[in-house]
Amino acid sequence: MTESGPEYFFIIASGTAILMLLVTFIIAFLFIHQRKYFEHQRKLAHLDAKYQEETMKAQMEMQEKTLEYVGRELHDNIGQILSLIKLNLSNPEPEQIRESKGLVSNAIKDLRALSHRMNLNWANEISLIDFIESEAKKIRNIGSFKVYFEQHGQLSIENTENKVVLFRIIQECINNTIKHSAAEEISFTIPENQHLVLKDNGKGFDLGEVERGSGLVNLQQRAKVIGAELLINSKPGEGTRIDIYLPQNKA
Amino acid sequence: MDSITLAFNTYFSFLTIACLLSVNLQSKDLRINLLRFLMIYTFLSEVLAVIFIMLFQNNIIINNIWLLIVPALFIFIVSSEINCLKKPVKGSLSIIYVGFAILNLLFFEGLHTFNAYTSHFGVLVVLMLVFFKFKEYFDDPSSDIVRDPLFYFLIALFFFYIGGFLVNIAINYLIEINMNIAVQLLVIRNIVNCITYSLFSLALIIDYFNRKKLSLTSAT
Structure with a gap:
């Protein structure tokens, strides 16, 4: 069996060249796809971060609204009751003291209601x-x-x-x-x-x-x-x- | 030992390793199980082919039966993974191939001649499907192909069929000019086979590690 001659080398050379071509195709494919894959992953992470950011923003807004509501309740309701109690206690007659007791009970009841509403308030709202x-x-x-x-x-x-x-x-x-x-x-x-x-x-x-x-x-x-x-x-x-x-x- | 024997022995070593891996690495994935079956079947075919050569000086029958079964399964595995093909098309491709191979085996080229028509038909269908899947991978940047066993399976098919196809053409052409050089091309064919079975083995190993990772994640 002759293993020399120009034909033999031509065959070996073209076989190697074709093999290299196929390998290059696969490497190029893998390289381009991986680049696209990492780009996609980066974009996903960015989208996720942006969504979390929007959620945070919405939560902050909700928190602000809740605080505003609590402030208003404290000022308009409990604050008023406490002022009345203070007025009553400046002249401590038995009648005023009885009335103040009733007002304190009301204030406690209102505070409890407010605290209960606060827990699931955002979902109720x-x-x-x-x-x-x-x-x-x-x-x-x-x-x-x-x-x-x-x-x-x-x-x-x-x-x-x-x-x-x-x-x-x-x-x-x-x-x-x-x-x-x-x-x-x-x-x-x-x-x-x-x-x-x-x-x-x-x-x-x-x-x-x-x-x-x-x-x-x-x-x-x-x-x-x-x-x-x-x-x-x-x-x-x-x-x-x-x-x-x-x-x-x-x- | 001449270069052809050396190349064949090397290929046989690679195939034996692939077969051992197939026996040991079990999977729940149908396509991986089919791949395991293919590697074991190919190994047994090669052993039987060697025995046939010793007994009858010819192993064409074994080759023709291999050609009837294995490309049909390759077609089934790859087509089932291609999203752009409709279900009836996916199902019928393997059946058409098997039908063609049986007709060729019985009525055209016969059992005792190498079924070149079947081989070339299989090459065309498998390569078409492989390119379809490569295109899908290319268009879908979210798929992590490095960890996908199917990707290595596709590369293996790509080498096996393009390489095998070109080698077959070159052999057929050179037989007329210089028989000795034509025979030498079997060395290249065996190198392509080594690459193919290494990549099949890699697909099995990657599937094994993917499942191991998944079970660890589930456990935690």
Whole structure:
């Protein structure tokens, strides 16, 4: 077997050249894709930070409103009662003392009521629709998504604690959309009473591939706790739709 | 030992390592399990091919049966991962390939001649699917391809089919001119095979570490 000659070297050289070409293609592909991947990760982190910032801003606003409310209550109600007590005590007749006792009891009752209202005050103050609109506004403020809000029905939930859980569910859905969907459009629709639809036109995912114990299962369990039903519908390349059915109010 | 024997032995060592990994690294992922089956099957085919050569001076039958099964599974694995293809298309590609291979085996080239038509048809379909998937990877910056076993599987197919295709063309061309050089090209074919089975093994190892990481995350 002859292993020399120009043909042999030509074959070896062209084989090596083709192999190098294929390797270069793969390396170039990997290099460009990794650059895009890191850029995407950076953009996601930025979007997440911006959303957190908007949430913080909203929380601060809410806190300011609450403080304003507390200040007003203290000044207009408890402050007035204390002034009256002071007036009564400047002339300590038995009648005035009895009246002052009654005023002190009123002041204590009002303070207790104020403190109780303060705990879940922010959730009481805001309606579900207003909350969803404010979340939509926050996402719009990020500037990377087209956000739509459409309302054809009403949403309500009985207990304030349940309302807070529902707020958290909606926020988590939004967070997931921002972080993972790579969507351009996000829509919030209330097609009928007690039915909320969150939809995006992102890359979607295969529901069959989602591991048990993941965030989505957790969301569904939390919804069940408050008597709601959360349905997730997604296919790769076709975006994601989340339907939240709230419990019907007892008439 | 001449260069062809050396190259074949090296390839056989790589294939044995890949086969051992396939036996040991179990997975819940269907595509990884298919890949494990393919590597074990290829190893057994190669062993059987050596025995056939010793007994009958010819191992074409083993090659033709390998050509009937393995590319069909490659097509199934890759097509099931491509989002832009509709489900009926994904399902029918492997069936069309197997149908074509059986027809060729029974009526055209036959069992005792190397099924070149089937081989080239398989090359075209697999390469088309590989390029589709590469395009999808390229358009989706959110996928972490370095940790995706399928990416290594695709690179392996890319080398195996482009390399194998070019080598086959060169062999067919050179047989007319210089038989000795044509035979020497088998060295390049075995180098391509080594790259292919190393990458398949890498895909298995990455899948194993991904699952290990996932189970650690779940535990915490």
